[in-house]
Amino acid sequence: MWLALDVGWGTILAIKTIVVLAIIPLGAIILGYTFLLKMMAHMQSRLGPMDPGGFHGWFQLFGDGIKFIQKEDVMPAKADRRIFAIAPAVVVISTFLVFLVLPTGPDLVVSNLDVGVFYALAVSSLAVVGVLMAGWASANKFALLGALRAGAQLIAYELPLLLAVVGVVVMAGTMSLQGIVKAQQTGSIFGWDGIGLPYVFPQIIGFVLFLVAAQAELTQTPFDMPVAESELVAGYMVEYTGFRFLFFFIGEFGTAFAFAGLAATLFLGGWAVPHITDTGWENVLGPIVLLTKVMLVAFLMFWVRFTYPRLREDQLQAVAWKFLIPIGLANILITGALKVAF
Amino acid sequence: MSVDFAVDRQAWRHLADAQVNVELDTGDMILNLGPQHPATHGTLRLVVRLDGERVISADPVIGYMHRGYEKLTEFRTYPQVTTLINRIDWLSSFANEVPFMHGAELLMGIEAPPRAQYIRTILTELSRIATFMLFLGEMGLQVGALTPPFYGFRDREHVLNMIEAATGGRFHPNFNRIGGLKDDLPWGWVNECRNTMKVVLDACNMLEELVAENEIFEARTRSIGIIPPEVGTGYGVSGSNLRASGVDWDLRRDGKPYLVYPELDFKVWTHPDGDSFSRYWVRLQETREAARMVVQMLDRIPSGPIMAKVPRIIKVPEGEVWVETENPLGQMAYYVISKGATGPFRVKIRSASFSNVSILPWLLRGVYVPDVITVLASLYFILGDIDR
Amino acid sequence: MPKLPKKPKAPGLIGGLGVTFKTMLRGAVTVQYPHEREDPPPRARGVIALKEENCTVCMLCARQCPDWCIYIEGHKEKRPPRREGGRERTVSLLDRFDIDYALCMYCGICVEVCPFDALFWSPEYEYSESNIADLLHDKEKLGEWMETVHEPEPLEVGAETGKK
Numbered sequence: 001m002w003l004a005l006d007v008g009w010g011t012i013l014a015i016k017t018i019v020v021l022a023i024i025p026l027g028a029i030i031l032g033y034t035f036l037l038k039m040m041a042h043m044q045s046r047l048g049p050m051d052p053g054g055f056h057g058w059f060q061l062f063g064d065g066i067k068f069i070q071k072e073d074v075m076p077a078k079a080d081r082r083i084f085a086i087a088p089a090v091v092v093i094s095t096f097l098v099f100l101v102l103p104t105g106p107d108l109v110v111s112n113l114d115v116g117v118f119y120a121l122a123v124s125s126l127a128v129v130g131v132l133m134a135g136w137a138s139a140n141k142f143a144l145l146g147a148l149r150a151g152a153q154l155i156a157y158e159l160p161l162l163l164a165v166v167g168v169v170v171m172a173g174t175m176s177l178q179g180i181v182k183a184q185q186t187g188s189i190f191g192w193d194g195i196g197l198p199y200v201f202p203q204i205i206g207f208v209l210f211l212v213a214a215q216a217e218l219t220q221t222p223f224d225m226p227v228a229e230s231e232l233v234a235g236y237m238v239e240y241t242g243f244r245f246l247f248f249f250i251g252e253f254g255t256a257f258a259f260a261g262l263a264a265t266l267f268l269g270g271w272a273v274p275h276i277t278d279t280g281w282e283n284v285l286g287p288i289v290l291l292t293k294v295m296l297v298a299f300l301m302f303w304v305r306f307t308y309p310r311l312r313e314d315q316l317q318a319v320a321w322k323f324l325i326p327i328g329l330a331n332i333l334i335t336g337a338l339k340v341a342f
Numbered sequence: 343m344s345v346d347f348a349v350d351r352q353a354w355r356h357l358a359d360a361q362v363n364v365e366l367d368t369g370d371m372i373l374n375l376g377p378q379h380p381a382t383h384g385t386l387r388l389v390v391r392l393d394g395e396r397v398i399s400a401d402p403v404i405g406y407m408h409r410g411y412e413k414l415t416e417f418r419t420y421p422q423v424t425t426l427i428n429r430i431d432w433l434s435s436f437a438n439e440v441p442f443m444h445g446a447e448l449l450m451g452i453e454a455p456p457r458a459q460y461i462r463t464i465l466t467e468l469s470r471i472a473t474f475m476l477f478l479g480e481m482g483l484q485v486g487a488l489t490p491p492f493y494g495f496r497d498r499e500h501v502l503n504m505i506e507a508a509t510g511g512r513f514h515p516n517f518n519r520i521g522g523l524k525d526d527l528p529w530g531w532v533n534e535c536r537n538t539m540k541v542v543l544d545a546c547n548m549l550e551e552l553v554a555e556n557e558i559f560e561a562r563t564r565s566i567g568i569i570p571p572e573v574g575t576g577y578g579v580s581g582s583n584l585r586a587s588g589v590d591w592d593l594r595r596d597g598k599p600y601l602v603y604p605e606l607d608f609k610v611w612t613h614p615d616g617d618s619f620s621r622y623w624v625r626l627q628e629t630r631e632a633a634r635m636v637v638q639m640l641d642r643i644p645s646g647p648i649m650a651k652v653p654r655i656i657k658v659p660e661g662e663v664w665v666e667t668e669n670p671l672g673q674m675a676y677y678v679i680s681k682g683a684t685g686p687f688r689v690k691i692r693s694a695s696f697s698n699v700s701i702l703p704w705l706l707r708g709v710y711v712p713d714v715i716t717v718l719a720s721l722y723f724i725l726g727d728i729d730r
Numbered sequence: 731m732p733k734l735p736k737k738p739k740a741p742g743l744i745g746g747l748g749v750t751f752k753t754m755l756r757g758a759v760t761v762q763y764p765h766e767r768e769d770p771p772p773r774a775r776g777v778i779a780l781k782e783e784n785c786t787v788c789m790l791c792a793r794q795c796p797d798w799c800i801y802i803e804g805h806k807e808k809r810p811p812r813r814e815g816g817r818e819r820t821v822s823l824l825d826r827f828d829i830d831y832a833l834c835m836y837c838g839i840c841v842e843v844c845p846f847d848a849l850f851w852s853p854e855y856e857y858s859e860s861n862i863a864d865l866l867h868d869k870e871k872l873g874e875w876m877e878t879v880h881e882p883e884p885l886e887v888g889a890e891t892g893k894k
Binding site for chain 1: 488489493558
């Protein structure tokens with residue numbers, strides 16, 4: 001253990017990495033508890049967990065985590081051992097990489113890349129590789145079919161995700177996430193700069209497109225055919241038990257947190273509150289503000305998840321290719337034209 | 343969206359060209375939608391041959407829940423048989439007792455007093471509402487929505503409470519006796535029932551808004567599992583499934599008169615398409631219609647005795663009778679042979695779901711795998727009804 | 731011509747969201763058992779209680795039970811005659827009256843056929859055991875259930891009272 005007073009860049013990097021690694025399961029648990037356990041319950045006229053931990057069952061997910069950790073590690077006999085073990089890690093790693101560029105304050109970002117948006121979207125599609133690895137290595141025909149479906153779905157919905165974001169980039173003029181936050185904070189709506197210019201107003205189509213595509217990227221209803229093949233089996237995750245399944249679960253909700261964070265940053269203004277600059281408190285206020293906005297976006301995503309039935313695989317692909325992509329392209333066209341005109 | 347709302351009645355003939363597994367070339371695969379499955383209402387086994395995503399053939403294997411009812415009834419007296427046949431279709435259990443008791447009363451030449459007939463009809467319609475509320479919620483679940491079943495169960499509780507207040511049992515009332523009913527209604531039941539019907543109508547509206555008007559639900563259920571009327575009647579499909587194919591046939595109105603249906607004013611709902619959506623829609627409308635019928639009857643219950651004059655030890659005279667009724671699941675019939683003893687000599691039970699399920703091999707050819715689930719959910723069979 | 735459902739417009743999706751949102755605000759209907767309890771109606775068939783002094787060991791209930799879950803044993807005793815010089819009376823007394831609730835169907839035939847009103851329904855339902863053999867309730871336990879039996883309730887308007 002080093003307690004060097006002269007803190008070098010390596011130490012700072014290590015601290016930041018550890019913080020991000022801690023935030024992923026924490027964010028997953030917060031989202032999971034609030035939305036999956038409690039909000040879903042209240043939408044269904046019931047209460048959700050109430051006993052674990054005493055107060056409205058806050059300990060439920062921690063207890064689930066402990067339960068999963070102590071389970072036996074079962075691997076199918078014919079499975080490809082190394083790939084089987086690595087696949088959940090790939091999914092979590094891709095989430096981790098997205099968090100690296102998500103700013104939570106003026107200085108609270110692990111790496112303020114100039115191509116932050118590009119990097120975030122590129123890296124989030126690594127999860128597809130993880131899913132395919134999981135399906136292939138399970139030595140199970142159903143897992144393979146589920147993984148192929150998931151792969152097709154995830155790749156198809158990458159495009160609407162990108163196209164939705166291009167409008168924001170055009171308006172902000174930069175791909176760096178900190179830059180986009182600053183542009184929203186200092187912008188103005190037709191000359192009135194009371195609340196800055198959160199891009200949700202001019203880019204409402206892009207916002208809706210982003211949310212729909214994110215819903216599909218997370219394989220949530222109405223796009224959860226790969227997973228709720230629990231009409232038959234559990235899709236690509238069928239052979240995963242115990243700790244490895246916990247990884248997938250954390251990966252899923254962590255990615256939900258990451259996508260909600262991206263949506264909040266790109267469309268709702270991120271960690272910034274307009275007119276509060278240079279007070280010295282933004283590094284404390286920033287995470288709180290971002291968390292609030294993330295919960296708002298996640299509320300929308302989970303609300304849709306609990307209300308709609310699921311689309312069949314071919315209908316899902318039709319929605320992506322024939323409906324969302326043309327809308328995204330039209331959005332870019334209009335944004336570009338208006339940006340040049342004004 | 344590429345979904346066309348105009349229903350193509352020949353849609354089942356068009357096989358799509360898209361091949362999912364061009365490189366993989368998996369060949370035929372046999373899939374067991376095994377006896378334990380979340381999508382079948384109980385222990386139905388469906389052996390399905392798949393070519394990639396498409397079903398080539400489907401064979402239902404039944405009998406996992408066979409309890410030997412027809413043999414059991416040979417050794418029991420009439421009240422004891424009532425307790426057994428409650429459990430054939432356990433979701434609408436009062437409706438199972440009615441044809442049997444009616445048959446026994448026909449053999450004896452007794453008629454139950456009018457008050458008893460009214461209460462019997464009210465309880466039958468309440469069971470219809472109870473089972474359809476479950477269907478409306480649970481079909482949403484089979485296509486993937488997580489919240490409709492909770493609404494269905496929540497509002498069904500009120501109906502079950504009404505049945506429990508009158509009969510003592512939520513699921514197995516065991517209330518019919520030869521000649522009438524066991525007890526009269528408790529005080530305040532009629533008003534409570536009126537309030538419950540209001541709750542039921544609200545729930546129907548809510549479920550319609552949440553499920554039936556949802557575009558995704560329509561995309562999943564329209565043109566799926568179309569039953570042409572001739573094929574349906576050929577296989578013996580009955581009840582709401584047949585009415586959803588446009589056949590205007592309801593035993594409450596068209597069959598031999600039983601209970602108080604001849605005096606009631608009700609509408610028989612049909613739908614011209616024969617697909618899964620129309621089956622859902624028809625049952626939704628029938629639930630509302632049943633609620634209206636109950637309110638009608640509550641306004642008109644006559645006073646009087648609840649039981650006709652029957653001897654202490656009931657011996658039904660010799661004879662045979664065939665009674666068929668419109669149960670929630672379809673047409674249910676009993677063929678009772680009596681040889682003058684305290685119990686029946688032989689009872690043959692014609693249950694609705696047995697015939698409804700027989701259409702599955704024909705219906706499931708060429709559909710996608712998720713559509714198999716949709717079709718099973720929309721046909722709405724109960725395993726106890728299939729296997730008895 | 732049957733009424734066809736009207737072609738839905740986009741609000742169908744929005745309406746569904748509205749339904750779940752309103753339900754979320756309306757609160758849960760859960761009754762948190764065992765902290766709270768719901769009381770079943772007085773007629774609910776929870777458990778059968780035995781009034782031993784009324785029982786004459788006629789065995790009707792045991793015979794009529796579809797499951798044959800009632801086990802009765804009795805013996806006869808002599809009692810002094812009512813008047814001087816009369817015949818001695820015999821009374822039947824219960825030795826054993828067990829109901830096996832592991833088999834019982836809760837159909838109520840035994841309660842109904844008893845000619846001497848010795849059996850009663852009670853809506854009590856919390857008697858589950860960890861050992862299945864403990865579900866055989868003997869005479870004493872069935873007598874204890876008598877305390878939970880409700881008074882017969884008034885009948886609905888229009889019913890004929892006083893008839894069986």
